[in-house]
Structures are given as C-alpha cells and as structure tokens.
Amino acid sequence: MTQPIIEIRNLERRFQLPRESLFRPASTVYALNGINLTVEPQRSFGIVGESGCGKSTLARIIMGLDKPSAGSVKVKGKDIIAISPAELREMRSDFQMVFQDPFGSLNPRHHVERIVAEPLFAVGSSASKQERKEKVAETLTSVGLRPADMEKYPHEFSGGQRQRVAIARALITRPSLIVADEPVSALDVSVQAQVLNLLRDLEDQFGITFVFISHNLAVVDYACQDAAVIYLGRIVEQGPTSQLFSDPLHPYTQSLVDAVPHVGVKNRHIARQAPTALKTQTAAQTGCTFAGRCGFAKERCRVEQPSLRVVESGHSVACHFFEETRSDRQAAAKTAIAV
Template sequence: MIALLEVRDLVRDYTLPKQSLLSKPQNLRVLHGVSLSLKQGESLGIVGESGSGKSTLARSVMGLEKPQSGSVTINGKDIYSLGRAELKAARKEFQAIFQDPYGSLDPRHSVRRILAEPVVSLEDATTAESREERIRQVLEAVGLPASAADKYPHEFSGGQRQRIAIARALITRPKLIVADEPVSALDVSIQAQVLNLMMDLQEQFGLSYLFISHDLGVMRVITDRVAVIHLGRIVEEGPTNEVFDNPQHPYTQALVNAVPKPFSGRRKMRVKAP
C-alpha cells in the first residue's frame, strides 16, 4: 500500500536571539533528519517529552513551518514544492486538531462560521445550502445537535469545544488529521469520550491520524504504530504494543518505566471512563 504521508530527512532550525548587538545569530536544530511514513487508515503516534520536537514535527507536516531541508509528501504531493493555488487545493486533504479547546476556537464567531471557514477558504465552488448541510453532517458525526451551529464557543464545555474542533477538521473531508495533544487539556472522563469518538470517526471516514502525545496510555489505545522522538531524532519505531511491551532504546525504556502503574489495553478497545 502506498503511504499517505511520507516525511523524509526533515531538518528544522530556529534562530536564537543574539547575545549582543555585534554577535552573530546562532541556530538551534530541533529536528535532525526525521523520517516516517503513514498509510491510509492507519494511526501513527509520536511520543516524547516536552521539548523533544513533537509539535515542531506536527507544524512542519501541516505546512506551517518550512523546514531547512527534507520533504513532506501527502497523498503524493510534496507540500513544500507546491505553488499557492496547488497548496490551497491540497490543504483540504490534511487538517489539524490542537491541544487547547478554548484557544483554538475564535470566541467572536458562531459555531456555524467556525465550521464554514475552512470550506470557504479552501473550496471555490460551494453554495450556502451545501455548506449548511455539511455543517449539519459534521455536527451530527461528533455527537452535537444541528442547533449547536447557532451558538458560540463560550456556551460549551471543554469536551464539547473539542468536538467542535474535530468537526472543523472533518468538514473538508480530509484523508489525514494531525492531532497535537488533542485530549491532554481535558478531564480524564472526557478524554475517554473524545478518544472513543476519534476511533469511531476513523472507522467511519477511513481517516489516518498522526497523533502527537506524551501520554503512553493514550498512545496504547489509539495508535497502530508509534515513533519515539528524543532530542529531535526518532530513536525507536514499531507496532505500539511491541514498542511499549519490549522497548529497545534506553530513552523508550525510561518513558515506559516512568509510568506509575502498568497501563493496559489494546488498539481499538473502548476507553473506559473512571
């Protein structure tokens, strides 16, 4: 099967603030030649501690931060080689869900406008009627009534807001969703509901997830494979249960050993709320 996402030899540097007026700017390398692939319908987890390069990798995959070298190919298209019009057309195929369900939704806009915005921005030929129908469909898919479209983000709980964020990611009918710590800001019981929803949506729509998290328990449940990132390098990769049950790299062993209690569960099992 041809990979939906191919990341090859990705290098990302940041320029550090100058130490003095006459000093030369220094670069900090955050990603050191990262490579990975993801097939259609698969879920790949990127796990590592804060500062390991997880979110930088996610932003680079989304086309939000251009790397110094390397390539990101989604559905056969190298996104950093595309022109503006081609990139606009390609963006329908990959969307993101971010960590903060409060900060990721504009409080000034209704849910209808929040959900319609990606369609208006990325699709040229749509009618008000077709947008309204798609809004109804994605709200229904994430377990919210059509009447939610008339409300504003402050009228919803954190879990409901994240459902709206998921609906916004779904509305362009993408093949790939990059989920950057999508449940870490939620209560544990709400995390379980959102993870179950994401697994249902993956099966319903044939989605692929690039799932970023520091939580090994979450990764155990929702991902097929996992890549462990440490100091900007992938140090171990393989089927999730195999990597966590028998970690080979010392850094992965340290991550697993740091979990207070042995976590259990298998891919595609329902997440139980406490």
C-alpha cells in the same frame, strides 16, 4: 502496493535565535535533525516524547504551516514543500489539524456554524449557503453534537464539547489525514476517553488516518497502530505500538514507559539513568543524543551516532547496545516476579 499517506525524508528544522551580544554570533536551535518517517493509510500513527523534543514542530511542517531547513515532506505523493501556494491550498481539503487548546483554537466572535464551515471557505468550496449549513449539521451530528448547536458560541460549551467542535471543523472537508496535536491533554480524564473513542469511531467510519502528537503514552497506545519516539529532534525508536510499549528497546523509551504510574504494581524496573546534565538543542550533536542520560552509554555512543535500524517485525531502534538494555530489563522483570 498502497501509496503511503505521509513520506518524510531527511527532515531538518533549525531556528535562528536573536543575538544576545554584539560580540557573539546568534545561536541556532536544532529542532529536528534528520527525521525519516512513513505513515501508511488508515494506520493511525503516534509521535511521543518529552516537551521540547520537536513533536509540534514536526506537526506544523506536515501541515505546511512551517517550512523545513532541509528534507522533503510528501502527503499522498505530493511534496508540500515544493508545490506552489495555490496547489497547497487546493490540497488543504485532504488534510486538516486539531489543535491542543479547544478554546484558544476557536474564534470566540463566531458562532459554531461559521467556525465549522471555515475550512470550506479556505479551500474555495462552491457550495451554496444552504448546502454549507446542511453539511455543518451533518458533521456536528457525526461528532455527537446537535444541529441546533450551530447557533451557539464557543463559550457556551464545555471543554469536551469545544474539542468536538474543533474535530468537526477538521472533518468538514472529509480529509484522509488529520494531524491531532495533543488533542485531549487539556481535558479531564473522563472526557479524554469520550474524545478518543470518538476519534476511533471516525477513523472506522470515514477511513481517516490520524497522526497523534502526544506525551501521553496511554493515549498513543490506545489510539494508534504505529508510533515513533523522538528525543532532541531525532527518532530513537519506531514500530507497532503493541511492541513499542510492551518491549521497549531504547533506554529512553524504557524510561518513558517506566515513568507511567501503575496502580498496585510493585518493584517496577526503572531504566538506568546517569546523573548528568541534559544536552542542549542549541549545539550540533555528535554521537547518540541520549548518551549523557543513559546508564548503558559507552565511548562509542559519545562519538558515533546510531542509525535507526530494523531489528524485528518493523520494530526499529537507534541504539548501539539495545540487546544489553533489553537483557537488563528482562532480568529486572524476573527478579521482580520472584520477589
């Protein structure tokens, strides 16, 4: 049996906020609350949800850039939380990250050769200066840039080219895992397609597993085989993208899918939403975190937290009444077709 490239168990992350008053205790932000996740090798995985749901916090913890309050994170069988800093540094060559802002993540004072070679210095590579130069040239070519671009600085490139430089930097150590946090959100739509096609080609060429952090369902649907939907620090639905977005089971996933505009489509079903206030992440939650916004919520939802359970072919959902939400959606689809 193939070893998962990422195994996350009971992951929690809390942030202590500064005290607003001498007479009140400091507030706590419950960013991640019991995340369980498994990513298989060479099956790119998408993590979607609204801004502030905990996606980027999860990405930083996977990369070892932040420590969880509880739980474990294993990359290729090693718990990156428990190992020493020296061991983590040694592992760095096997997992890299592409950040959201292609300009802000590149040092404007360094030329491209220095930027792309930076991970080699970080992991203590013994390659000579000429070997590093050759490797940078080879990597730039693999992402659609020219070896001559090594002498340029970030400001001399377009947004799409800068993101290619950032991808080359992540690729230079030939990692088996790359975490991409909103890798195309800052780019024009036409450039987004180019970068996504590049990432898919790299996945096939080098056998890389990508973890995409995104709020764009179309990006995840195109680039990933599997995905998880996060709401207020909890996974509410998970499964193959082909099932997740064609037959969403959780009311929150349904609302995300229905919010995507479709040209020429009339009478689209809009998931039932209750006009109530959003829950805050500065208080421990009881029951279903989405109950306050769900039109199907019952008393059980407000007092009992639903567990993530497999319902079919690896498709999991954390909803007490997902059968009812699915029936409502199917009935609405039939009505739309009839009209």
